[in-house]
Amino acid sequence: MKPEIEALMLAGGRGSRMGILTENAQKCLLLIEGRPMIGHIMEQLISAFGSVDLKVAISYKGEDVKGYIDRNKPPKVSVTYVPVPQGLDDYGAFKSAEGFIHGTFLAVPGDIIIEPQAYTQAMELLNTSNADVATTLSPHLDTADTHPVAKVKGLEVVEYLAKAPSQPDSDHLRDLMIFASNKKLFHYMRLYPNSEVYLGNVIQDIVNNHRSLYATSYESPWLHIAYPQDLLKPLPF
Template sequence: MTQDPEAVMLFAAGFGTRMGALTENRPKPLIKVAGRPLIDHALDLVNALQPKRIVANLHYLPDQLEAHLVPKGVLLSHEKPEILETGGGIRAALPLLGSHPVYTLNPDAIWSGPNPLTMLREAWNPDHMDALLMCVPVDQTVGHTGKGDFKADENGRIVRGGSLIYGGAQIMKSEGLMDIPEKAFSLNVLWDRLQRQDRLFALTYPGRWCDVGHPEGIALAEGLIADV
C-alpha cells in the first residue's frame, strides 16, 4: 500500500462560538472574507492538489454547508447526535477518506504565500513521519496573541512549547486513531503519542498566516489578502 495521501479532510463541524453573533444563523466556514466564504478559500488550496477525494465533516447548521459543498464535489461526513472533535471526526470519516495518509485542513485561516498543502506533499516522508504539521513562526502570524505550540529540532521533529503555531494543515497517518477509546477526542491525543515515539514533525511556513476564528480576524485577513 502506498503511503502517499490521496484525500483531504476539511474540518467544518464546529460551532464557531468565538465568532459571536456572526455564527448564530450561519456556520463559520460560510462566513465571508474578501467576498468569499472561508471554506472556498480553503478549497482553492485543496483543489491545487487534485486529490482523489475531498471530505468535510458537518454538525452545526449542516444543511447550509451541504447545499454549498455538494455541488463542488465534496463528500460529507455527518456527525450526530454529538460533535466528535478533530480526532474523532477524522476517524468517523475514514470510510470516505480511505486507508492512505490524509491531508487535513482547518478552513478558518488565510495563508499568504506558497500553498501549504503542496509544501507538505513535497516534504512528506512516511518512513520517518506519522504526522507532518505545517507550523508558522509567531512573528509571521497576523492577529495572533497567544503563545506558540511547538518547537522543532534540526530534523523537524517537534515537541510542545516554543514559538511555532500550528497553522491548521497537516498530513497524517490514520492508523493511530483506531485504538483511542474515546468517541470524541482532539488530535492532540494522537500528536502527544507520536511525539513520544519521535514520529511527529513540522514544516515551517515561509509566508504569513491569519487566524479567522474571531470577528476581528476578518478585517485582518482581508488586509493580508490585499497585500498580496
C-alpha cells in the same frame, strides 16, 4: 482519472468565539472579501494539486455547507460529506472520517486561509520522510492563539504542547493543524483513547512516545478566522 490528492476539510465547528455571527450561520461560510472562507480553501487546494478528492466533515449547519459546496465546487473537486455528531471537537471529526479515508491524505481546517505551498509542503514531507504525520508550523504565534505549539530539531518535532502556554518560548512555533498522514493516524487515535476531546492531545502523545511527527516551517503570512475582527483582515495572498 484518479484525483491527485485525498483531503479532509473540517467544516462543522460551532465557532462560539464568533459570537452572534454564528448563531444562525456556519463559521466556515462567513465572508472574507466577499467569499465564504471554504470557497477560498477549495480554490487553494486546486491551485496546489490540480484535482482533489475532498471529504468534508460537517455538523453544525451542515446542510448549509453542503448547499454552498454543491453549488460552487470547482470542476476538479469531487466531494463526499462526513456527518459528525454535534458537540464533538476535531477528534470526533477525524474519528467519524476514518471510514471515508482510503490512504494518504491532507487534513485542512475550515477556518485557515493560506497559500497553496503550505499544502504541498506537508504532503511532500510525508512522502519523503519516515514520519507517520507531517504537520505545518509557523513562527507567527499570534495568528492562532489557541493552537498547539511545538519545537523542532531539524525536521523532527521534539516537543509538542496541545495546550499552548500563554507565554510561549522564543523557539516555539505555532501548529496550523494542516497536516499530511495516512491510516496510521487512526491507529494512534485508538492507541490513546483518553485523548478523545481534542486531536492535539493525540499528536502530543505521538511526539512523546514515538517521535514520528515531522514538520515543515511555513514562513509566509496566513489567516486564521477565530474572532469577529478577523473577518476584516486582508487575504494573505
